[in-house]
Ligand SMILES: Cc1cc2nc3c(=O)[nH]c(=O)nc-3n(C[C@H](O)[C@H](O)[C@H](O)COP(=O)(O)OP(=O)(O)OC[C@H]3O[C@@H](n4cnc5c(N)ncnc54)[C@H](O)[C@@H]3O)c2cc1C
Ligand code: SF4
């Protein structure tokens with residue numbers, strides 16, 4: 001696992017997301033209730049890179065983001081699609097170092 | 112009968128004849144018949160009951176009853192403007208005025224009735240009319256232009272309706288009645304007196320006990336009417352509405368049985384004395400009676416259709432209830448059963464309130480255990496309940512008078528538990544919907560009055576039964592143990608209306624505060640945008656403030672409309688659809704510079720498609736500099752006020768529709784609401800701006816504006832309802848202010864105004880009461896709330912581009928200046944469009960933005 005600094009926490013509006021570009025890959029990073037999460041920005045249902053612009057919230061005990069196009073929900077912690085598990089997305093490791101948001105990507109070898 | 116087709120001829124294409132055809136078609140067996148229809152009028156069936164509504168549009172189209180393609184799909188041959196002049200029963204043929212002969216196996220007479228014109232000398236002078244067909248109204252309208260006084264002969268139901276029409280045409284109007292009171296058939300003396308007072312208050316002169324003896328040339332006006340008592344009345348036009356007579360000419364000519372005073376005699380299957388010939392509707396005589404209302408006519412049509420089909424349902428016509436409820440010249444009038452207490456031993460309870468001008472009378476049997484009849488004037492809210500008591504012979508409470516006395520202590524008036532009604536009780540008589548039908552619909556999933564209206568048609572014609580339909584619904588839901596969950600979502604155990612109230616009353620300014628005080632969890636994509644909209648409607652803060660930004664739907668969050676490939680479209684405001692050439696050029700230049708796809712919208716604006724997130728602030732900077740504002744196309748808010756060119760350019764226009772549209776659009780721009788709002792203003796009744804398909808539609812009249820509300824296009828189109836007529840601009844704005852704020856307050860999330868109104872108990876009439884008569888006493892509040900919203904308007908894009916932090920939210924990536932390489936276009940008809948998957952794969956001629 002290698003960690004890359006992506007942005008500062010202040011760059012992400014509270015209870016919302018931003019998109020980041022890492023090695024050509026688009027990742028959606030969210031700041032919910034002071035915690036950060038990262039999943040694919042790519043929405044498998046519409047084929048558009050839009051999940052960072054979805055509304056976050058909770059369904060039962062999962063924190064989720066709703067696709068802004070056709071409104072399916074994805075769990076922020078695991079990437080599981082609540083409506084259709086066959087379309088789940090990747091979730092990535094993130095952590096805060098001070099105010100800096102660090103994204104953990106699997107090493108080249110493992111990928 | 113063999114499988115060969117039966118030749119069926121229908122004479123008369125009125126509402127009842129059409130009901131007959133619809134019933135045949137609905138049976139799915141219309142193809143067994145070779146159907147031919149002859150109608151004397153120049154058009155196919157139209158809604159005569161609502162004939163007077165013709166004045167609203169002066170066009171026949173809204174009254175049309177025939178669904179598009181109805182005749183073609185069902186292979187029905189229709190001849191309009193063709194009168195049948197003879198029936199040959201031996202040869203089994205009918206012949207037309209132009210000499211065509213058509214053979215029948217089954218003949219249905221639906222010839223209706225014709226207005227009776229008293230044979231006084233001078234009755235056939237020019238400028239005398241009847242009130243029965245669209246052509247009659249056209250002729251009356253034309254004649255009204257050349258005169259100032261109009262007189263209706265006959266003070267019955269139709270006479271008063273005609274008087275209202277003359278009054279609305281701007282004529283000084285008189286009603287001349289032979290009997291000593293108005294509406295002699297339906298109401299008694301006391302009621303007639305009150306009705307007269309109310310009608311005179313409107314400026315119509317009423318002359319009762321007047322026997323017209325002759326009509327001669329007038330000295331100041333066209334006619335002079337001379338009465339038996341020596342009095343005279345001068346008038347420019349006369350409308351006779353002195354009753355109707357069954358149109359039984361063909362039956363007489365062909366020797367069918369006829370009643371003593373006319374009418375084609377029929378049996379319980381609506382067959383005449385010749386079993387191959389049926390008669391239905393107002394021309395038919397059953398049990399010695401003629402039924403001059405639409406509901407019994409429709410029932411006859413269903414019975415005859417069933418019998419023609421072989422009597423599958425063994426329907427019979429067994430008479431009909433002639434109770435009526437209507438609004439005459441704005442006055443509620445209802446009459447039930449034995450209104451005159453003609454039953455031996457009948458007793459009456461009467462309540463008269465001269466202050467509020469309400470008259471109510473109950474007629475009960477000897478021991479006061481059953482309701483026989485009733486008369487209600489000025490307030491007919493009890494009609495539905497009372498009718499059920501009378502029709503179903505339900506035992507009256509101990510003190511029947513309590514049913515018409517006002518409840519001074521605010522306790523609920525003594526009504527009838529709907530549970531007391533049998534399943535067979537007819538709730539909606541216009542459309543023959545029983546309590547059982549409603550119960551089945553509820554069991555089948557109808558959960559609102561709106562659902563019941565659309566699946567059973569109950570309460571969709573005269574609306575008299577709406578309250579009762581609501582009561583049946585609630586009782587059924589309770590019985591089925593169905594708790595209708597109206598919670599907004601798992602985070603808030605409240606309806607949108609309740610949340611609105613909590614926010615407004617509690618002065619709540621942010622979603623976090625709302626969630627902490629009244630909700631749980633973290634919110635979701637349902638409650639967050641709802642709360643955002645409510646907060647905006649109440650306090651009108653900038654929606655991208657940090658605490659609000661994350662609540663907004665993507666479109667609101669980016670102040671643009673997301674399209675299928677994740678790019679956005681941009682719609683600047685073009686108020687009223689008016690745009691200068693210079694501004695058009697700016698849009699063209701911006702479109703060209705950023706390679707956007709451009710298209711004209713249905714709301715008279717220009718939509719620029721294909722902008723990526725990071726381009727949005729750049730584009731808007733240019734637009735704002737050129738004087739454009741956000742069009743709020745992304746919001747659940749006012750979209751556009753469409754307009755036609757109106758009196759400034761159009762030779763027909765009577766008011767400046769463009770000016771009005773611009774003022775109105777500028778007034779309400781930015782107002783956040785439960786769903787999008789669309790409006791339009793037309794400069795005259797030709798209605799080129801299609802205002803009647805909008806939430807708020809305004810049509811210019813000679814005297815001011817007609818206001819229509821709650822229409823929409825889209826998936827389930829609905830015509831708007833006329834809300835107020837001939838109002839001045841100030842009143843217009845006042846009503847719209849109140850209407851919009853009341854909608855914002857009480858509608859559900861994503862509920863358009865049409866569905867909202869359908870679900871208000873009392874519907875249009877209730878809404879008019881709240882908005883026009885201020886029945887809830889909230890008009891001033893609503894206006895103040897609207898004033899606040901208007902006073903705090905800001906162009907969201909101007910605010911955004913002036914704030915660097917906000918502009919940062921429009922980067923494609925937080926850590927890179929690159930664009931989204933997934934967004935690729937191809938060329939088509941000289942512009943870009945998103946590439947399809949196949950085109951991406953092929954990889955040729957792609958245009959990338961990143
Ligand atoms: C202004 C007005 C308001 C009304 N309001 C109400 C109301 O509120 N509630 C209510 O219940 N009822 C109301 N009515 C009554 C209602 O309209 C009638 O009950 C209904 O129209 C009867 O339908 P019908 O098809 O039997 O007859 P009609 O509507 O009279 O249709 C008969 C048709 O047959 C045609 N015809 C006749 N003879 C021939 C022939 N020989 N050959 C070819 N065609 C022929 C006629 O031209 C006519 O078009 C109102 C009527 C009017 C005029
Ligand atoms: S609605 Fe009337 S004023 Fe407007 S364009 Fe049409 S005809 Fe002219």
Ligand code: SF4
Nearest residue numbers: 674675713824825826
């Ligand atoms: S009609 Fe359908 S396809 Fe066309 S714009 Fe509306 S939602 Fe899109």
